Amino acid sequence: MADANYARNVTVSVKITTEKNEFLLTYDTEEQGSKDTYFKKLSTGEISDGIISLTTENQMSNDMGTFNLVMVGTQRWENLLTSNDIVEIRINPSRPSKVDNDLIMVGMISEVRMIGQYGENSAVYQVNGNSMSKAITQMSLGTIQELNGLMGDAGWMYGIPGISQNDKGQYTETDGKNSAGTSVGSDNKSITQLSFMGQKASGIIDQLMKWFLFQHSSYQYANNRSISDYFELNLSSRPEEFLTDPTNITSYQGSLLQLIKDSAATPYNEIREDYYTDSEGNAKEIFYLRPTPFEYSDWNSLDAYSVSNNEIVERTVSRSDTEAYSIFETPIPSNIIPNTDGSLLANPVYFPSLTSKYGFNLLSKENKYIFRSEYDNSSTSSSSGTSLKDGGAPITSADVSSIQNATLRWTDKKNITVDSLNDFMNKYGVPSNSPFRGNGSYFINAGNASGLNPVYILAHAGIESAWGTSNIAQSYHNYFGIYAFDNNPDNAKTLSSNGVESGIINGANWISKNYYQKGHTTLNEMKAAGYATDPNWATSIASVMAGYYAREKFSKSNKKDSNPFAQTSLGDDSLLGNAIKAKKGKSTLPADSVLSQSIGLSNGLSPDSLLGQSVKKEKDKAKQKAEKESSKKKEQDANDNINKQNLKKYSMYLANWYADNSSFTSGEIRVVGRPGYRVGNILIITDNSEVTQSGDSVMWKFYIEGVSHEFSLTSGYTTVLTVTRGLQSDITGLDRFKHYNQAVAFTGGLFGEANLATLYSKSVSLQNDGSGSDSNDSSDNVSSGSGGDDYPDKWRNATPDSMADTWNYYNRECVSFCAWRLSKSGVSPTLFSSLGNASNWGLKRSQYVTKTPHVGDVAWFSPGWGGAGGAGHVAMVTKIDGNNVNLDEYNWENLHNFHQRTVSISSVTGFIHFK
Incomplete structure (x- = not known):
């Protein structure tokens, strides 16, 4: 029966488009007559060029589709064709009726090779290639590895419109995005910027394709089409997807195709290719992304193809339990640090009946789009100091403890001048042999270069270098102790400079890049990040800064200002002297109380006094801070609830889809050729050799994950379907969704060990101690x-x-x-x-x-x-x-x-x- 089907009138058409020309090769059974007649015409040169055989393959599991053509004729194809020329393959087995979609491949040539002679006048050529996704595979992304490793969260993509870094060196984005998350060009094939934060997989892949392939490639062909004209994007995602950490994208090194696959969140989403002809007759590859059909509604909405036993040429299918899982988990993405240590967020599920057979056979797959984290995507464009989000408030008082937690950014340039710095150094006991005396301009220039507060730069340099008089400072002009380790102080020469001013500027720039821009924006944060081992380091520097602000700024600011320190009398030498003593461990006063005792602050102040108002203001700030922290905690708790729900929901998705793996049939089914079969749909086989109890034919349902078309003059045209998830219905009573949503929470203790909650508490206590x-x-x-x-x-x-x-x-x-x-x-x-x-x-x-x-x-x-x-x-x-x-x-x-x-x-x- 199958041999008779091979004899149908098959028409094969191959169109090849180069940069300058188009070629069309056809084989038509009706026109060419018998196979023997066709072979004879080829060998004598009566047909200048023809097709002997072809194979196309489209597998969901592969990176891209492939094709192989064997052609014969008088043309010297190795001189006419080259890599990346376009090939369109159509096949129609139903003349004179036309099938709905006869396009089985549109792709790009990889190799053209002459493999022999055919008669006296013709040569035989083999042309190999891939689907249009070859263009995505060939395009590599990235920059020099050393640089990429030091770029921070924005990675090498820093500078692409829409991508920048905030003052913490973190990834941030501009506004002005449309509902799809991108700013779309007028042709709908381009975008004007990239935006990944908060996106779904579909939105990210849409941007990657348009930006890197459609806009930054130069494939041009004879028909005035570019690479984008051969693609159509059909991308969809579940509504709850929301990317919170784009680091792995913005610092990616590798092919564009691999980045797209990594961004697809498989197996929760599926990538596949298909081919069709648009209304204008143009061949296109459809690049699909869709949620995997885990649920009833998804599965039942798939297109289905029905065949009977008479159309099956060969069937090679079987069942196996090599991938039989018992426990299913969607874990926290490995690149994300959870918001809280308060509870175990993992929510695995399992089937007790399966664990009794397979034990702890875990299927664990991350999904980076369903987990909310604390990742900071805020932009810090303000330079006024009024709405800073850089980890510290502007300095508004000469209080040591508040200065330790204030921003190191230069937020107020009005009252920090060369004269004020020189005046401060003259009055506050900076040694007369200090190279800093009279050179306040060095610190102003360093502030302009680094963005840091010149008062902080002066205080830090003074404390670390004995006001520029230490051996390291004099030898290397390194005034900040950079690279001067306790066991190897001479290592400070690693950051040496050729003069005092350059040493101050270079040191300030180094601190800005390696600490401030990395999120350590206050003295206390720098100390916590490991800048210094001295426990009084931050306090000592803050005490010197307080000396400047107490007299040089707040006492000289606007007379109408109600600043509580404007009328405070402080001893000229007490602050700096006590700070230096504290640094040397000789002071009898706690370093952080120097300023408080100088001012005479007490709890018995009148609420109406200037200092009383200041105390009230500080209390209000503390209250606002507490309310902000409380609000943040509520937001974190809400995120954690969403995370728990999503992790369980997606764990259940895995369980629904994979729990019955050992019951499913998979393999290959070769059927009479038909171009209409498409990946990602259902194959229904009616088996007339068996009947149900009610007398009906037995039906099988499979999931199609691969389609291969094969044609040759000797064997005819067949299609090989790679099928999975095959299940016989009716006669066995098996239900594809038998275990749908029936998995239960896995709490551990499978082999008598402690449960998950106990193990988690133990691990937290070990980390905390x-x-x-x-x-x-x-x-x-x-x-x-x-x-x-x-x-x-x-x-x-x-x-x-x-x-x-x-x-x-x-x-x-x-x-x-x-x-x-x-x-x-x-x-x-x-x-x-x-x-x-x-x-x-x-x-x-x-x-x-x-x-x-x-x-x-x-x-x-x-x-x-x-x-x-x-x-x-x-x-x-x-x-x-x-x-x-x-x-x-x-x-x-x-x-x-x-x-x-x-x-x-x-x-x-x-x-x-x-x-």
Whole structure:
């Protein structure tokens, strides 16, 4: 029966478009007569060019479709065709009736090769290529890896319209977006800016395609069409999608296609290709994104194709339990730090009947679009100091504690002048041999260059360098202690300058870039970020600044100003003298009380007095701050509730779709050729060989994940369908949605261990007490040997990725091993916990990244650097040997075991120096 179907009148048409020409090749059974006649005409040259065979393949699991043509004739195709020329393939098996859509491929040539002679006058050529998605695969994105690793959250895309960085060095966007999240060009094929924050997968992919491919590529063809004319975007997402962290997009290194696939959030969404002819006769590839049909309504809305047994040429299908899962989880995205440590946000679900067979067989898939985080996307465009969002308020009083928490930005230029700085240094005991005396202009220039407050720059330089008279200051003109480590102060020469002014400016710029722009915008924040080890460091600098503001600014400001310090008399030397004594540990007064005692502030002030009004103002500020924190806490709690609901909802999606994997049939079904089959729809087979109890034919339903078309002069035209999720209905009584929404919450304790809540509480307590290592627990059985495999047995002996460690990393991963080593060395767990993939470590802790290694540092390899994969890699530095470093690590080259090696310093993206 099948052989008779092969004899249908098949018409094949291949159109090839180059930059300058168009070629059309056809095969028509009716016109060419029998196969023997056709072969004879080809061999004698009566037909100048013809088609012997073709194959097209479109698989949802592949990056892109493929095609293969075997052509014969007198044309010398290797001279006429080249890579990226367009090929359109149509096939119609139903002449004279025309099918609705006969286009089975539109793509780009990859190779043209002569494979032999056919008779005296003709040559045989093989033309291979891919679908139009080849253009996306060829386009690579990124910049120099070293630069990318230091760019912060905005990554290398910084400067593209719509993308910038705020004063914390964080990703931010401009306004003016339409409902799709982009500013659309007049042709609807272009956009004027990029905007990722808050977007769905569909909105992000739409922008990536339009910006990078349609607007920044130069494919042009003879028919006056460009690359965008061969694409149509059909993109949709679920309503709850909302991207909160765009870092992985804006710093991406790789092909545009891979970025699009990473942005699609599979398996929750599906990417597929299709081909059609528009109303003007133009061939196009439709690039689809849609939610995976997890639910009844989604599944039942898919198009269906019906075939009977007589149309099936060959069927190779089977059932397998190789992917039979019992527990399903949508976890917190690895690149996001949760808002709160108050509770476990994970919401896995499971089927007890399946765990009794398969145990802890977990299917865990992230979805970065459904988790709300605290990621700050606010823009900080104000320079007036009235609406700053940079972590500290403008300085409005000469109070030491408030100055420690005030912004270091230069917010008020009116009362900070060269004269005021010189006057301050003359009156407040700056040594006469100080190179700063009389050079207030140096600090004004440094403020203009760095954006930092010149008063802060002066105070910091004064405290760190003994007002420019220390040996390091005089030798290297390094006035801020930069790179001057306690065990190696001479390392300050790393940031040496050729003069006093350049040293002050260079130091201020370095602090601005490496601290202020990284979010450490106050003295206390700089101290917490590790700038100094002296516990009085922030207080000492703030005390000097208070001396300036108490006399040089607030006492000389507008006389009508009701500033409480305008009428306060302070001893000229008390502030600076006491601050210096506090710095040297000789003062009998607490450093932060110097200013308070100088003013004489007490709790018995009249509410109507100037100082009383100031106290009331501070109380009001404290109240506003408390209300703001309370509001933020409510917002975080609301986000956490949304997160819990979404994580459970999407865990249930996975359970609904994959729970019955072992019951489903999958494989390949070859049917009589038909161009209408399309990926992502349903195949219904009516099996006449079996009947139900009611006497009806048995029906099978499959999900089509691949369509391949094959044609040759000898075998005719057939279509091979790659099918999954096949289920026989009626006769077995099986229901595709038998377990739909029937999974229950997984609380742990599957093998008698503590439940998840107890384990979570234990992990939080370990992190909070700073131990992290659980070193007193004899069950750890830590291996001995310095520099060897000391990773705890409880994680080392477990299956890779089967359990989380104390710091929220999966066991036997590189990040878990480094977290273990850091905890042993006394680094605070707050610095290295929950950072996500290794690729994030250097980005999220960029303030600690240096090019100079130290023993105990984390060697950080960003994706693609030094042989690292897409998730990056981290290892521990155990020895420095000239231009090389020795490393201890886990999971190098995906082996999930301990490993040691020596690499060159230049092969490492950077070294994270937490100490």
